[in-house]
Amino acid sequence: MKRRTALTAAVAAPALAVLGSGTAASAQTAFARGADISSLAKSEALGGTYMWSDGWREDAIWILQKSGVNWIRLKVWVNPADGYNNKTHVVNVARRARAAGLNVLVDFHYSDSWADPGQQTKPAAWANYSVAQLKTAVYNHTADVLGAMVAAGAAPQMVQVGNELNGGMLWPTGRYDQLDNLAQFLISGANAVRATVPAAKVMLHLAEGGNNSLFRWFFDAMRARGVTWDAIGASYYPYWHGSLSGLQSNLNDVASRYAKPVYVVETAYPFTASDSDGFANIVSAATPVSGYPASTTGQSNMLKAIANVVKAVPNGRGAGVFWWEATWTAVRGNGWDPADPSSGNGWENQALFDYAWKVTPALKTLGTL
Structure with a gap:
């Protein structure tokens, strides 16, 4: 994601036993019912709580697991201003997720802050690096984080090399008009994944899930330049990225064209049009998409519709759906800007926990896809 406005305009059985230290991850084949919980560690540190619909408090990861979620996704920044979404916190949350039997997808941004189609800023420490130095930095950073996860018994099952790569990464050196460089950076990251966690799948990820061209x-x-990958990820936000039929056409095409599983690895929808923290919501319309009001019912129904699209991809290549920032509730200090503790959220109306900190019905929907 994606600060389009703010930055850039039934208990399910655990999928795996916990891995021991140094054990390689096992690639999973069951439909992924995933949740990105990158904001969770900071939320918890600042007092965020999570509850069932009856008000019973529990660890958010266990609420997700008991609701049927079988994957979590965590982003990694290189040197974030607030000290979150870094190696230490990713390892800690991944260890908790693996202890709950959940699979882990790690999302490398290769930036100190948000990387998305509107911005792919180099980490400050890499700002003056040459192409060769950037290739080495991508490899070393990827291997360092993944190595720490393996050592902690929290090896991931899938790894994104880059986030929403529509315009490339590490601008301007790896921008969309520098495709040879971009390919080298992706090869370097993928090589680090395969050297450190050989069983993990490598995912490449674009936004605009309905944009086939x-x-x-x-x-x-990327294929022409020697990049290889194991899975394709798409962001699909229905109020930005076109019709469900467009998503279906694109996923069907790329799954066949590249013979790889496809995931909607980011999606969300509001359960209300109202605001909770005094910071304007990024999506605030009463009916963001026709037929799907900003309500708990609308949120659940949109998720079902998106999952149906993914499941309809031929040859079983529709592999899963991840809800983006399921736990990003309105907790003071846990806003969008890691450098500004007074920044607001703008996304709390699209979490899977409501303004009373209780699960929304869409969480059960996600867990029973």
């Missing part, structure tokens, strides 16, 4: 352009260009 974009996906063909990117993946054709």
Whole structure:
């Protein structure tokens, strides 16, 4: 994601036993019912709580697991201003998730803050690096984080090399008009994944899940330059990224064209149009998409519709759906800007916990896809 406005305009059985230290991750084949919980560690540190609908408090990770979620996703920043979404916190949350039997997808941004189609800023420490130095930095950073996860018994099952790569990464050196460089950076990251966690799948990820020409352009260009991957991830926010039919056409095409599983690895929808923290919501319309009001019912129904699209991809290649920032509730200090503790959230109306800290019905929907 994606600060489009703020930054850039039934208990399910655990999927795996906990891995011992140094054990390679096992690639999973069951449909992924995933939740990105990158904001969770900071929320908890600042007093955020999570509850069932009857008001019973529990660890958010166990609420997700008991609701049927089988994957979590965590982003990694290089040197974030607030000290969250870094190696230490990713390892700690991943260890908790693995203890709950959940699979882990790690999302490398290769930035100190948000990386998305509107910005892919180099980490400050890498700002003056040459292409060769950037390749080495990508490898070392990826291997360092993943190595720490393996050592902690929290090896991931899948790894994103880059986030929403529509415009490339590590701008301007790896921008969309520097495809040879971009390919080298992606090869370097993928090599680090395969050297450190050989069983983990490598995912490449674009936004605009309904934009087939974009996906063909990117993946054709990377394939021609020797980049290899195991899974394709798409962000699909229905109020930004076109119709469900467009998403279906694109996923069907890329799954066949590249013979890889496809995931909607980011999606969300509001359970209300109202605001909780005094900071304007990024999506505030009463009915962001026709037929799907900003309500608990609308949130659940949109998730079902998106999951149906993914499950309809031919040859079983529709592999899963991840809800973006399921636990990003309105907790003071846990806003969008890691450098500004007074920044607001703007996303709390799209979490899977409501303004009373209780689960929304869409969480059960996600867990029973």
